[in-house]
Amino acid sequence: MLNQITTILECSRVFSLPMTIMSWLVIFTYSTLVAGHTKYGLLALLGICLAHLAANVFDDYFDYKSLIKQVGFSKREYLKNSQKTKCRYLIAGLMRPGDIFILACVYLLLAGIIGLYLFFKCGIGVIYFALIGGVLTLAYSFMSKNRLSELAVALAYGPALFGGVYYVMTKTFSWEALLLSVPSMLITVILLYVHTVMDYDFDINEGHKTIANSFNSRLDSLVVLKWLLILAYTTPVLLCIFDILDWQVFGVLLTLPLAIDLYKSMVDFAADPESIPEHKWYHFPMENLMGEASFMVRIYQSRNLMIYYSLILSAAVVLSLI
Numbered sequence: 375m376l377n378q379i380t381t382i383l384e385c386s387r388v389f390s391l392p393m394t395i396m397s398w399l400v401i402f403t404y405s406t407l408v409a410g411h412t413k414y415g416l417l418a419l420l421g422i423c424l425a426h427l428a429a430n431v432f433d434d435y436f437d438y439k440s441l442i443k444q445v446g447f448s449k450r451e452y453l454k455n456s457q458k459t460k461c462r463y464l465i466a467g468l469m470r471p472g473d474i475f476i477l478a479c480v481y482l483l484l485a486g487i488i489g490l491y492l493f494f495k496c497g498i499g500v501i502y503f504a505l506i507g508g509v510l511t512l513a514y515s516f517m518s519k520n521r522l523s524e525l526a527v528a529l530a531y532g533p534a535l536f537g538g539v540y541y542v543m544t545k546t547f548s549w550e551a552l553l554l555s556v557p558s559m560l561i562t563v564i565l566l567y568v569h570t571v572m573d574y575d576f577d578i579n580e581g582h583k584t585i586a587n588s589f590n591s592r593l594d595s596l597v598v599l600k601w602l603l604i605l606a607y608t609t610p611v612l613l614c615i616f617d618i619l620d621w622q623v624f625g626v627l628l629t630l631p632l633a634i635d636l637y638k639s640m641v642d643f644a645a646d647p648e649s650i651p652e653h654k655w656y657h658f659p660m661e662n663l664m665g666e667a668s669f670m671v672r673i674y675q676s677r678n679l680m681i682y683y684s685l686i687l688s689a690a691v692v693l694s695l696i
Contacts, residue, residue: 392677403691435478567598570584660674
């Protein structure tokens with residue numbers, strides 16, 4: 375039973391939930407301080423997490439269906455790539471495709487039930503945000519193959535998440551909440567983009583078109599990462615200009631060393647994919663490297679940057695509004 379639960383959690387990529395929880399924390403904190411209903415915000419988090427897991431599982435299901443149709447596809451050769459975790463449990467036979475599809479539908483159904491409850495409690499706006507979330511959940515697998523994964527994540531973790539959580543907590547729409555989402559959305563997209571840069575060759579081999587592999591090399595693709603980082607650290611000024619938050623928002627600059635180290639380590643990866651970044655005290659936590667230190671350390675670098683940035687942004691919300 376325990377092994378089954380562990381397998382389900384692994385195939386759902388539950389380890390990716392911190393990106394959802396940290397993004398939610400920013401707008402939850404903001405909405406709470408403008409007299410929002412916290413219980414609806416907590417329910418929204420559960421629904422969003424379930425939708426996130428559904429998107430992960432649907433992504434793997436459709437990727438698996440696409441993989442096995444490829445001419446000359448070999449399960450044995452694919453599994454030699456320990457760096458690529460997507461679909462491994464399907465290819466290894468730990469779960470059946472039909473079970474995976476049902477699991478994704480269960481996640482989506484539970485998210486839908488929560489959305490329906492919030493609709494009755496909070497109003498018609500819940501339907502609008504739920505529709506955006508539902509479409510992105512179902513379409514993500516196809517968008518990720520056509521250079522649209524960053525757009526999907528930007529929409530999901532920007533206006534959909536921030537606007538939706540603010541609405542269920544206050545029963546109103548807010549342009550301020552959407553502007554607040556911009557820096558948080560960018561730091562989340564950075565996490566995804568780092569992953570796609572490292573998957574440059576694998577995505578090409580599997581027929582996935584990404585923004586990263588539209589460039590001639592990994593190194594060339596880092597120009598996008600550079601601009602995403604620049605925007606993540608300059609857009610907080612908009613929150614001051616539009617009087618959403620005060621000067622405390624610039625506390626996110628404390629994470630700049632992490633951002634610089636991440637960019638440098640990605641340059642090293644572009645030159646040598648087997649290189650391992652130097653561990654510094656502020657890089658942690660760095661948990662299970664799964665035998666792929668070169669890949670996982672950089673994933674953890676980008677994840678931790680997103681977590682620390684979000685925590686400081688949430689603290690800035692508190693200090694600005696209390």
